[in-house]
Amino acid sequence: MAFTILVTLVIISGLGVGVYAYITLEKELTEKLESKKFIVPTEFYAAPPTFYAHSLIQISEVEKQLLRQNYRRRDYDQRILPGDYFIANREQCAARLQVGLNENQEACIGWVTLDTPTADVDSSLQILVVQKDRLISQIFKGAPFVEMTEAHAEAPLLAQYIGNEPLMQKTVTLGEVPPMCLNAIMAIEDAQFLEHGGVSIKGIFRALVKNIAAGRRAQGGSTITQQLVKNYFLTSERTLKRKFQEFVMSILLESRFSKDQILETYLNVIYMGQNGAFQVRGYGSAARYYFGKEIADLNLSECSLMAAIVNSPGLYNPFRKPENAERRRHLVLEKMQGLQFISKDEADAADRLPLPGEPRTQASETAPYYLDAVRKQLLSQNINPEGLKIYTALDLEAQDVAQISLRGHLDNLEKNNKYIKGLREKGNSLEGSVLVANNVTGLVSVVVGGRNYRMTQFNRAIDGHRQIGSIMKPFVYLTALLNQTPEGQPYTPITLLNDEKFNYKYEGQAWSPVNYGKQYFGQVPMFYALKNSLNAATAALGIAVGLGNVIDVTHTMGVTSELKSFPAMTLGAFEMYPKEVLQSYMTFANMGQKQKISFVRRALNSDGVEVFAHQINPEPTVDPAAVASLVGMMKQTVLSGTARSITLSGFQNPAAGKTGTTSDNKDAWFAGFTPYLTTVVWVGYDNNLPHRLTGSSGAVPVWTQFMKKIGTRFPADDFPWPENTKKVLLDQSTLESLNAFKENDPTEVELIFDAEKAPN
Incomplete structure (x- = not known):
């Protein structure tokens, strides 16, 4: 009897396990096949191409981007459905838009994005009107047509991965x-x-x-x-x-x-x-x-x-x-x-029939440094990227331009700079990084972490912790602009500083900052000391306003690395990550509004549920008028200071920035921004060899080449100065009286003051 009961229990248990297994297998099969999720790759999407009013384009380039996404060309007078586009001349554009166009407006291109619901096609048609000089004079979206400031195309699929393996599917x-x-x-x-x-x-x-x-x-x-x-x-x-x-x-x-x-x-x-x-x-x-x-x-x-x-x-x-x-x-x-x-x-x-010939090029990972940054951001926020649809902020054209600009400059230095050529012959490869972000959104559109990902996967733009040199100086000057002199007067761009050799004793040590070229200028105004990156004047200012105060302001702007209160800190004798420089300089560009940077716009899981969304939510930091005064001073760096080659090369859009050169010439930096973009460039050796380059010769050329191509997409607008500020134009006689005019300097300098602190 006991044996019969045991056998019965085993049979029942077996049937139970079998039924459970059947139900489980059926559920898994149903879910996977209905959702077509037999393979659930991680999918990365680039940012949708964006076109701005009053920026330069070529209609053929816009068409090329649409064709990459398999758009279909239609006649201008046909109904444009999702995934359709048209190109038309001035007369045809005017007929389609039902508006008058002037003789300088030569052509237009219009499209409806692929993901537009059919019911919304008429209201989703976007049209760029382009002038003979390639300027986008107007952007319309209709119907009825409404003038817009920007237009968007499709977010292209950038890459697919199964685990760490890239996928073509x-x-x-x-x-x-x-x-x-x-x-x-x-x-x-x-x-x-x-x-x-x-x-x-x-x-x-x-x-x-x-x-x-x-x-x-x-x-x-x-x-x-x-x-x-x-x-x-x-x-x-x-x-x-x-x-x-x-x-x-x-x-x-x-x-x-x-x-x-x-x-x-x-x-x-x-x-x-x-x-x-x-x-x-x-x-x-x-x-x-x-x-x-x-x-x-x-x-x-x-x-x-x-x-x-x-x-x-x-x-x-x-x-x-x-x-x-x-x-x-x-x-x-x-x-x-x-x-x-x-x-x-x-x-x-x-x-x-013959077999197919070998493909001309092997597939290569697009923007691998950028995707590395994306993964690291999500993991730092406890989000596993596996199996997600990740919509990044990557600008494919800008990424390509940045990579070419960096690699071309480094190749040129290794070919034509005698010292660096010698180091190359000994097996040392000069490296660099580039980061670019949109000031308004905080979205990072470019990450170049080195000259060649296949040669080295170390992402210098994200993980490179390097001395920053004079990149630190704007934080010192901002701290001053937020405070008063020892005499109780407010610091302004024309407050005089002593640019003289001095010794500073602390903790049983003596420290003496040395100017580049060992040249000192005596009393000079703050803007002049900053644009020419004078070490002695800056160090004396930092000590006067308090090293602890400088550290506090630096952290408030977005720097997270530990800073120690010693005087060489004022000249950047410590390490930062390039993304910290990007974050903090973007806060300068936004007049003190700190918008958190992100490489990801949004991410969805395999069920379409949003697991991350970047928020545009800037937070105020310090007095905007003080930041505006600093930015006005930093503009002089580009116009006539250590980064004047930017202006001389023909980049005319308003820009501000600061070069950075470490005292041992191991790191060369330039961090610069327009009202729209902030771009950070670093150049150096991974093994910390000195390269004898400055920020001007090592990093500025990369920034310039990139911004001449990408920065000119945007209107040549000046910075949006806060209401409680005042522009002051200094003429040559005033500059001479301030000891701020030397040969080849501009005869007029425009600075920004807190309205209550401006000179009469």
Whole structure:
């Protein structure tokens, strides 16, 4: 009796486990197939291309960006649907807009973004009106048309990853796949696909007979459904338990979903080879990789080769093992002919066609330093990036320009600078970084962490902790502008400072700052000391206003690195991360409003739920009038100070900034900003070798080349000065009286004062 009860309990338990396993497997299958989440890659999207009124563009460049996103061109008078665009001349533009255009307005381009609901197309049409000089004179959005300040295109898919492996995957519908491609894959992999219920007993028996006859595993018996199950639900272990699960799940899959759903999913997730470090997944990306075509454009020969590759992408790679690929393609065509999918003549003609040639370039990761910054930001906020759709702030064109500007300058230095050339010959590679952010949003559009990611993955823009040198000086001057002199008078841009050699004793030590070139200027106004980066005057000022106060102001502006209260701190004898420089200088550009930087605009999980959204929420820090006075002084650095080569090179948009050179010439910096963008450049050696460069010669050229291309997208507006400030123009005689006029200096200088502290 006890034995009978025990057996009964075991059977009941087994049935219970089986039922539970069945329900669990059914739920997992249903969720994954219905949402097409057999592969859930991490997807990174770049920022949507943005076009601003009164910026410069070429319509052909805008069209190129739209075509990259597969937009369709239409006539100007047609209805523009999602994913359509048109280009029109002045008369056609005027007719479309129903407004008068002047003779200087030459053409326009309009589009409706791909993700626009059909019901909203009329109100979502965006039109750029462009002048003969390439200036966007007006932007409209309608209907009815309303004038706007900016227009946006689509956010392009930037990269896909499975774990740390980059992925090439383009999802296609079954309707996009040519019937001959469907027939080819079924002919070679599963001829009874349309007939069986998930498992082919006939196929298994046939494979078993062939394997016994061959004395080895010569043929597999798995159906397309089984391949889908074992590749995406089960481990690769070869056990009876796993094989049983595969059988059950395949039958379950076929009972719940149509053949079309199963085949479409299979064609989108099947592994199709490697393009460099990139996994090629699915027929959509494989067609592009192997043939440079869309899947819908493949011919019979190409379809049969795709089916050949499926079995073993490494063994039948047409670029690496062409003989194997041709032999397997022949087999596919033979099977198709045997199943009467094609005639003998069609098979022979397809078999004679050559294999595709090697792709001209291997896939490479786009903006890998930027994606590294994105991952690190999300992880620092306890958000696992795996499987997310991540909408970044990356500006693809700006990233490319920054990378080219940095690499070109470093190459030029290693070729033409005798000292650096010598270091290069000894195996030392000069490195650098570039960071760029939008002042209003805080979104970082560019991260260049080095000259070549394949050579070194160290992200200097994010993880490089380097001495900042004179990049520190604006914090000293801002602290002064917020305080009073020892005599009780307010500090202003024309307060006189002593630029003289001095010794400062503290904690049993003596410290004496030295000016660049060991030249001292006596009494000079604050703006002059800052624009010319005078060490003695700055150090004396920092000591006078209090080192602790300088540290407090520096942290308030956005610096997070530890600062120690010793006098050399006033000249930047400590380390910062470039992103701290970016954050704090962006606070300068915003007149003291601190907007937190972010590399990510928003992130969604696989269910479409938002897990992160960047907030534009600037917080006030210090008196805006004091920051405005500082920015007015920093403008002089660009106009006639240590960064005057920016103006001399032809960049005319209002800009402010500060060069940075460490005392041992190991680090060269320039942090500069316009009313719209803040850009930070660093140049140096990873092993801390001195390079004998200054901020002017090492970093400013990179900033200049980049901003001449990207900064000119924006209007040439001056900074939005706070209401309680006053512009003061100093003429030559006044400058001479202040000891602030030297040969080649401008004869007039415009400065910004707190209205209550301005000179009469």
